[in-house]
Amino acid sequence: MAQSYKTIIASACFLAMSGCTIIPGGHFEGLQQGEQTENLEKELEKVNIQLIDSALISLHKKNLQNTDLQRKMPKAGLDVSSYEYKLGVGDVLTIGVWDHPELTIPAAVQRSAEFDGFKVQPDGTITFAYAPKVPALGMTVSQVREELVKRLSRVIEDPQIDVKVVSFISQKVYVTGEVKQPGVFPVTETPLTLIDAITQAGGLNERADWKTVTFTRGNDTEVIRLDDFYSKGDISQNRLLQHGDVVHVSRNDQRNVYVLGDVKRAGTVEINRYGLNLAEALSEVGGIDERSADANGIFVLRKRDLERDGVIADVYQLHAKNIASLVLAEQFELGPQDIVYVTSAPLARWNKVISLLLPALTSVDRLQDIDNQ
Template sequence: MAIIRILIAGLAFASLSACGAAYISSDIANFRGDDSVQVVDLSTAVVAQANRSAYQPEALPAAFSRIAGAGSRLRGGARLPEPVFDPQTRPGALELRVPPAVDPGSYVIGVGDVLILATPRWESSVEEMAGLVAAQNQRQGYTVQDNGDIAIPDIGRINVGNMTLSEAEDAVFERLIAARIDPTFSLEVAEFNSQRISIGGAVREPGVVPIGMLPVYLNEVLAQAGGVDVGSDAFSVIRIYRDGTLYQIPTADLYADQNLQRIRLVNGDSIFVDTAYDFEQAQAYFEETIQRAQFTQNARANAIAALQAEVSIRRNALEESRQNFRDRVEFGAAGGDFVYIAGEVTRPGRFELPFGNTATLADALFDAGGWSEATGDPSQIYLMRGASAGEQLSAITAYRLDGSNALNLTLATRMELRPGDVIFVAEQPVTRWNRVIDQITPTIFNLGAAAVN
C-alpha cells in the first residue's frame, strides 16, 4: 500500500509538471555566471562604487523655497515740509493759565506695555505652565501688541488692551480656567510704555516720561528732565498742551506756589519750557508738531497696510503654485521616479524617490514593511540595477545584501537608489517546498481517491 501511495504521488507530481502547473519560484542566484547578469555581494567598497553613478534627484519647484515677503519693502509717506514755527521774540507779560484738576482713575493697559505673569515656583502650576512661566523665570514679560493682545505660549492670545490691571487679571484667569491650568498667578506691569508725557524746550534733558501706577506731577517731570535751563525766570514760561488747549505757568509763579508744582499730569500732556514764544506761537508750534506726528503715523500705517496686502497676494500665489504642483504629482503629471519592490516583503509595490534628496535601500525596504519573517530569506536581498547610459541595455547588476547578519544592514542605509531599481527578497528553501506541497496535495488526494475506487 505504501508503494502505491508513493507511485500515486510521483504520478501526480509528474502530471503537474507535464501540464506546467508545478510551482516555480523566482531566484536570482541561479544567474551567477551569466554574462547578462552580474551578481555582486554588497560591501563598503561596492556601495561606494555604486553610489558614484551619476544621479541628480528631481528638485522641487522654486515656489517651495521662496517666501512671500521676499523683495517686499516698507514704503514711507511723502517727505514732510520743513517746520514753519520757530522761536521768535520773548513774550511780555505772562498770563497764568492753570489746567483743571484731573483724576484719570486706575491705570489702563495699552500698546507697548510689558506684563509679567508671576506664579509660585514651588507649586505644581509652574510645571503645568512650563512655557508660560519660562519668561517670568528669566524676567521676560509679554508685550501688549497693536491690537491689545498678549501672546502666551500654550494659552494663546489674550486681549488686555484698554483694561485696568484688575480687569486684565480676570481675563487671564478665565483663559487659564478654559485651558484647565492652575490659575494661581499675579499680573504685574513691568514696563509702562503706552502712557507718556513729553517734555522739551529749555530743559537740560528733554524727552518722554512714562506714566505708571502712581500719579505724575509737574515738578517730578521737570526734575526728571534735569530742571529748567533758562537765564532768567522772568522771561520763561512752562506751557502745558492738553486735549487741544494750551495752558501756561510762568516759571516765577511755579517756584512761588507749591500747589502749582503739584499739578497732576495725564497721558498725552506735552510740556514745553519756553523763553521766547508768545502764546499764539507756542500754540501753533504744538499744533504743527501734532499734525506732523499724525501725518507720519498715518503714512506709516498706510504703508504697513499696503505691504501686508502685497505679502498676502504673494503668499496666495505661492500657495496656488505649490498646490498645482501637488495636484500634478497626484495625477502622475510630475515626478515619477520610482523603485520597484517585489518578492517576500510585507507590502510589494513601488517606492517613489523623494524630491531634492537621495533615498537608500533601507528606506525603500522598510517602507515596504521589511521582508516577511515567515517566508523571506534575509540572506538573499537583491537590488537589481540596469545599465547606465552608454552601456549595453542587457547588462544588469544584482547587488546582494546578506541581511541574516544584522551588521550588514548598515550597508543598506548607505546604498543609494536610482530610478528604475528593483528590490527583490528571495523566499526561504522551506517556503519553496511548502508551496510545492500546497500545490500538489489536492491532486494527490484526487488521484488516491480515484485509485481506491
C-alpha cells in the first residue's frame, strides 16, 4: 500500500510542473518498465509517508510550541540610549551665540537656515567667526559646540553657544521592495531603526512577505524575522540603522500552497500572516470533486533536503471519508510550497507515472532558483 501512495506523489509533482490535468486511466507515452524505472522506484523509498491523525497533530503542535519557547527566551533588545548623531560632509548647522547678535543670523531675515547655515565642507570642517576650520566630520554636535566654546573664549568671555543640525544630508538608508513608498531616508539625530524605516516607507504592501526581511550592511546580509517582532514582541529582531544600510522586503511569491488533482478549481492558495490549514486550502479551491475524487486519497507533499535529511519529501495522507477527519484537516497547518493533491479512484491507475517523481522535484528546485534570481 505504501508503494501505491508513492505513485500519488509522482502524480502530484508532475501536475505541479506541467500545470495540466491528467485524466484518470489516461495513457502516458514514453514510460517503460525496466532498469531505469526500477532504479527510480528504489529512490522512492526515500519518501517519508505519514497518516494525518491525532498523534501527528499532537506531535506538530509540540514541535511548534518548542520552537515558540526557544524564540521567547529573553533576548537583548536594541539600546539607543547612548545614540548621538555623527556629522558628515554636506550636513548644515546653525550656530547662535547668546548676547552676541552680530554672530547670529537675524531672525527677521527671510531665508532658510540651510541657506545661511554652516555646511560641513569636503575637508570635514566648518568655519565660524573667530573659529576657522573647526573639525566636524565624524564629530557629534556636542563636540563641535565644545570646540567652538574653546575657540571663541579667546575673544568672548564665557561664550554661550547653541549648535543645531538643520539639514541632514550626509547619511542615508534605503528601503526597497514591497513597501508602499520605497525610497531613501535620512539618518538624523533621532535614532532610526529598521522598524522605523519600514514605517516611514508606508509599511508593507499587500504583496509583501510579512515573515522576513533582509538587512544588508556592507557585504553582510542578515534575515530579520519581522513576524517575530510584530506577533511575539521579539525586540532583538530590530536594528539601529546607519549610513548605507539597505532594508529589502521581498514578495510573498514563495508563501503559496498548490492544490491539485480532483478538486473544483485547482490552483494556488496564499498563506496569510495567520497561517493556512488543510481544510482552508481545500475550501479555497471549492472542495474536492465528489463525483470522482477518492476521499481517502488527500495527500500533502512537503519537500525535504535530500542531502541534509536523507529524505526527498514528507507525504501526509488524510482519510477524509471519516467525519472526524474534518477536525484533523482543520488542525493540520500547511507550509510554504506544500502541494495538496486529491486523487481519483482507483489508485492503481496512477502506477505508470511513478518515474516522474524525481525529475519533477529537481525541476521544482530549478524553477525556484530562477524565481529567486
